[in-house]
Amino acid sequence: MSKERIKIAPEMFDIMPExxxxxxERATYGKDGRGWKDIGxxxxxxxxHSLCAGCPESMAFRYILASLPAPEDTVMVGSTGCTSLxxxxxxxxNIHSLFGNQNAIASGLKRALSxxxxxxxxxxxxxxxxxxxxxxxxxxxxxxxxxxxKFTTICFDNELYANTGGQESGxxxxxxxxxxxxxGKTFEKVKLPEIARESGCHYVVNCTVSKxxxxxxxxxxxxxxxxxxxxxxxxLYTPCILEIGKNSMEGLQxxxxxxxxxxxxxxxxxxxxxxxxxxxxxxxxxxxxxxxxKKQLADKQxxxxx
Amino acid sequence: xxxxxxxxRGPEHFLPPAAASMGIRLPDPGQAHIHGKIVNEDEAMxxxxxxxxxxxxxxxxPGPLVLWxxxxxxxxxxxxxxxxxxxxxxxxxxxxxxxLIPMPDYRPKYPKINPxxxxxxxxxxxxxxxxxxxxxxxxxxxxxxxxxxLKIIRGGTYCYTIAMCAQAGHEDAMVSFRDATADKIMxxxxxxxxxxxxxxxxxx
Numbered sequence: 094m095s096k097e098r099i100k101i102a103p104e105m106f107d108i109m110p111e112x113x114x115x116x117x118e119r120a121t122y123g124k125d126g127r128g129w130k131d132i133g134x135x136x137x138x139x140x141x142h143s144l145c146a147g148c149p150e151s152m153a154f155r156y157i158l159a160s161l162p163a164p165e166d167t168v169m170v171g172s173t174g175c176t177s178l179x180x181x182x183x184x185x186x187n188i189h190s191l192f193g194n195q196n197a198i199a200s201g202l203k204r205a206l207s208x209x210x211x212x213x214x215x216x217x218x219x220x221x222x223x224x225x226x227x228x229x230x231x232x233x234x235x236x237x238x239x240x241x242x243k244f245t246t247i248c249f250d251n252e253l254y255a256n257t258g259g260q261e262s263g264x265x266x267x268x269x270x271x272x273x274x275x276x277g278k279t280f281e282k283v284k285l286p287e288i289a290r291e292s293g294c295h296y297v298v299n300c301t302v303s304k305x306x307x308x309x310x311x312x313x314x315x316x317x318x319x320x321x322x323x324x325x326x327x328x329l330y331t332p333c334i335l336e337i338g339k340n341s342m343e344g345l346q347x348x349x350x351x352x353x354x355x356x357x358x359x360x361x362x363x364x365x366x367x368x369x370x371x372x373x374x375x376x377x378x379x380x381x382x383x384x385x386x387k388k389q390l391a392d393k394q395x396x397x398x399x
Numbered sequence: 400x401x402x403x404x405x406x407x408r409g410p411e412h413f414l415p416p417a418a419a420s421m422g423i424r425l426p427d428p429g430q431a432h433i434h435g436k437i438v439n440e441d442e443a444m445x446x447x448x449x450x451x452x453x454x455x456x457x458x459x460x461p462g463p464l465v466l467w468x469x470x471x472x473x474x475x476x477x478x479x480x481x482x483x484x485x486x487x488x489x490x491x492x493x494x495x496x497x498x499l500i501p502m503p504d505y506r507p508k509y510p511k512i513n514p515x516x517x518x519x520x521x522x523x524x525x526x527x528x529x530x531x532x533x534x535x536x537x538x539x540x541x542x543x544x545x546x547x548x549l550k551i552i553r554g555g556t557y558c559y560t561i562a563m564c565a566q567a568g569h570e571d572a573m574v575s576f577r578d579a580t581a582d583k584i585m586x587x588x589x590x591x592x593x594x595x596x597x598x599x600x601x602x603x
Contacts, residue, residue, distance in 0.1 A: 105481070
């Protein structure tokens with residue numbers, strides 16, 4: 094799929110539901126510098142969703158989809174969990190894999206896309222929960238990293254199996270008592286960011302989704318590094334407010350509390366030397382693009398006055 | 400293989416058998432089928448046109464293959480479908496209501512689709528019930544989704560189904576064409592025009 098192909102047949106335009114007309118006319122496919130600030134001023138690639146009211150995962154979805162550098166040339170791979178309830182509503186190509194199989198699917202997909210579309214940018218982004226990434230799919234997650242597969246793995250870490258009533262997951266914090274884990278977790282939260290770094294990921298970040306600008310930055314970095322260098326990993330805290338006994342409006346505060354410097358979701362980043370070089374280069378280009386856009390706008394305003 | 404089974408209007412029952420499993424076979428090029436019986440394509444054109452003209456709410460359901468302008472061929476079919484719809488509108492009486500309702504994609508939508516403006520292959524019966532559609536034609540729908548929808552419609556509604564398929568046709572439709580092109584859709588529009596006024600409109 095490319096932006097040029099997302100066109101409604103002219104004779105059918107008037108009968109298409111409004112959301113499709115909007116997707117074609119007001120979405121940000123193909124827009125340079127798209128980001129979270131487009132939310133509210135353009136058609137989002139996710140609007141209605143089937144998550145619980147106030148679920149931080151829905152915020153994360155909105156920020157991520159707004160930040161993908163090239164949504165028209167991106168395929169997302171999901172897995173079983175709350176995220177799989179959202180993917181049917183997403184305006185980006187996506188595949189639902191077997192539980193835990195997501196990184197294996199993404200490996201094959203990325204390779205097939207490179208063969209089918211040589212010389213074109215095709216991003217593959219895995220988005221799965223902590224059960225799929227760390228417990229059931231750990232083998233596939235790690236093997237993809239060992240093989241240096243060029244795609245981004247995003248883990249929505251809610252620290253338990255929320256969808257099925259609150260069972261213990263490897264990413265649950267030690268001592269936590271959940272509805273279906275009454276004894277409490279007896280061992281430490283698996284240190285997947287550190288494992289990712291040691292397994293060959295070139296860009297690793299552990300954070301919450303409380304700050305949209307930060308989410309945009311890490312998503313873009315992760316995808317660009319994966320495109321050019323090798324695997325990247327993002328572990329984003331998206332607490333399940335129901336399973337940790339919070340109300341709908343308390344998700345944001347929960348994330349803010351958990352990202353304090355001494356807490357388990359304090360911002361943590363690892364960037365390989367190769368990735369550092371690339372990101373510096375990209376930042377310089379972005380600066381140039383913004384300066385040029387600013388100049389163009391100023392010239393236009395000047396011409397308008399004249 | 401011969402069969403006694405006929406693909407008729409429903410509601411057949413909750414899970415009707417796939418017509419293929421009952422011995423219904425697909426037509427060869429130049430042919431079509433009516434209720435599972437292989438016929439000459441022209442014969443099926445006339446039957447389809449008569450069905451449209453005798454229905455209270457004759458409806459065309461264009462799918463993603465024609466709603467989106469993937470290429471010139473797709474855009475050409477969209478033009479032909481619009482022409483068929485306009486012809487149908489002009490050819491029916493005031494007591495009938497021709498409709499053109501899109502199936503933009505196949506996503507299961509939550510909490511539900513708006514049956515006034517679209518149809519979804521996972522629950523096509525909602526749109527059919529809501530609009531009281533008694534004859535419909537699928538065109539530009541990927542075969543596996545069309546098969547699913549046609550079976551659901553036959554299972555749970557009274558709607559008469561016509562499939563204008565670009566591949567080999569559909570056993571589960573009551574009338575099925577194959578190898579659909581823009582010309583073939585235009586030909587059906589010509590049949591509708593030709594039979595205008597000669598088919599008795601539905602009685603209330």
